[in-house]
Amino acid sequence: MLRSDIEKLHRTIMARFVDEEVIPVARELDEQGEFPFYLFRKLADMGILGIRYPKKVGGSNGSTTLYCIAMEELARGFLSLAATTAMQCLMATNGLYLYGTKKMHEEYLRPALSGEKIGAFQLTEPEAGSDLGAVRTSATKVKDGWVINGMKTWSTSGPYGHFHTVLCQTDPAKKLKGLMFVLIPSDTPGFSHSKKFDTLGTRTSSLSEIYFNNCHVPDEYMLGELGRGLNVLLTILAEIRIMTACLAIGLHRAAMDDSIKYCKERVQFGKPIGKYQLIQAKIANMAVNLEAGRLMAYKVTHLIDKKIACLNEASMAKYFTVESACSACDQATRIFGAYGYSMEYAVQRYYRDNRFLLYGGGTHEVLQTTIARQFGI
C-alpha cells in the first residue's frame, strides 16, 4: 500500500517551518533575549509540544524518533527555542503525564501541550549540580499533603513557568533513596523567583533561581512514589540524553551549512577559500562527525521506540554529538575569520549557544565516568 514515510515527511515539514518562521527571526530574538511565546504557540498548533503524548491528553501520539527529528530541525534554526521546547515536550511534562490525576492533566498538561502554560523541571541547587544526592529542598508530609521548603537554581523558564516538576528530599538520612518529585504551580503561596540570569548563550531561555517558602501542595501532586525520585528520572534519562544529542546535531548542521556557503563565497589569494585543503579538511571533519553522530543518535531513538534499554548508548551518543557540535562551531568561527567574531553572522551565536549542551543531560566528565563504569572501572 502506498503511504508516505512519516519520518522523512515530518522532517521536511519541520525544516520548512524552521526556514520560514525561525531562521529569519533568530538573530533578533537572540539580541532581545525574550522568550518568543508566539513561536511556542505555533509549535503547539503543529502538535509539536504534545508530540510524545497520546491523543487522549491532547498529544499527537508520536514516537521518540519523531520528537528528536523535530528538536534537531528546530536547533538548526535556533538552539535557544529548541531547548525550551524540548523541555516542555519531555522533562517538564513527563512526570505530570505519568503520575498526575485526570484533573491535573486538564489543569496543567493539556494547556502545556497547547502552548498556554509553560512547564519547568528543577533538579539543580547551589550545592547540588551533578551530585543529586546533595539535594536539600525538603518535602515534609503534613495531614493533607506536602510542604516544600528550599531553593533551586539554573531553572529554565524559572521566571515565567506556570508549573514546576521539582526534585525534593523527604529524608536527608536516606540520601538518593529519600528523593521524590513534586509538582509545584507557580501560583502556590510561598513560591517566588530571582531576577533572570545573564548568560553567554541560549539567551531566550530565561533562567533564574526559584524559592519555596512553606509551599503547600496536595498529596496527588507527588509525582511517583515516595523515595523513588531517582527512578522517575531514570525512566527518561536516555531520552533526555538523546534529545540533547539531536539538539547538538541540529546546531552542528547550522554551523556546517553556514561554513560551506561562506567558504564558497569568500575569495582570498584569488580563489574561494573552500579551494584550500586546510579548509576542506575542516568541512570534511564536520561532515564525518555529523554522519557518525546521526547514526549513533537515531539508532538510540529507534531503540527507545522499541522500548529497549539503551542508557549507555544514549550517553555515548550525547557525548559524541555534543563534542562534535562544539568542534564544528569552533571550526566554523575559524572559517569565517574575523567575520566569525562579528555579531552580523550567526556563527558567533552557534559558538556561544553550543556551551549549554555540555551541561544539560549530564556533564561530559560525568558521562565519561558512567561510560567507563560499564567496564567495571
Added chain:
Amino acid sequence: MNIIVLVKQVPDTTDVKLDPKTGNLIREGIESIINPDDRHALEAAINLKEAAGGKVTVLSMGPPQAIDAISEAMGMGADRGILLSDRAFAGADTWATSFTLGKAIEKIGKYDLIFCGRQAIDGDTAQIGPQVGDYLHMSQVSYVYEIEKVNRKSIVVKRRLEDGFEKVRAAMPALLTVIGELNVPRYSHVGRLIDACKEKAPIEVWNAADIGVQTSEVGLEGSLTHVIKTFAPKFQREGEMLEGDTKESVKSLVGKLKENRLI
C-alpha cells in the same frame, strides 16, 4: 459542505532548470512540495469546513511520490485523499490533465465546491482550474483573494484584477482558483500527519481503470498538444512601478514584501 481541493506536487523552485540536451526538467537535488497556491486552496477549504462542517477531499494526479502532497494535505486537515497514479497518465498536457481530474471528480460524486490554486509553479499555465470547471459544467471564479459569503445556493467572492477587484456571486456548485493573498496557510499537524501515513488512513490510489478511462484518452496519448522543443529563455530582471499616492503605494509595497515573505 463537500469540498474537493486539487493539489499538484511540484519541484521546490521557481527557477526550473532544463537539461539542455533532453529538454527535460532537472529534478535531482530538488525537493518536491505542494504547489504554493494549492496550500492557500487547502487552507480556504479547511477553514470553510471548520466553520460550516463537511468534508474536504484532496485530489492529485502525479507519480507515486505525490503521496507526500496528499499526506501533508491530510496533516493540514483534509479528511480524504485520492492520488491518481498510473503510467498511462504520464506526459499529459493540460487538456488530458483536466480530463483525468474531471473524471475522478465525477467518480467522487457529491461536491459543493472545488478549490484549485491559480497556477502551478512548474507548468505555469493556470489552465487546469478553468478547464476542470468547464469539463464539469459548473460556475467558476478565478484569482479569488477573498471569500465573503457561502451558503447552499451561492458563494460571494472577490477576484483580483490587474487594476482592482471584482465582486462575484456564483451559483453552487462552484470552482474557485485562488491566489496567495487569500489567507496564511497553516503548517500540518504532526498528529494528523502520523495518521495519514498509517495503512488505515483514508487515502486511495486510483488508476485509469478506476476512473473508467481508456489509456488512449489520457497521458501523452490522450493529449491534444505535443511539445516539440523545450528551452530556457534568457532571464531578464523586470522592475515594477507602484502607482497611486504615497500611502497607497507604501501599503502595496509592504503587501508585496509580505507576499514574497521578505518581511
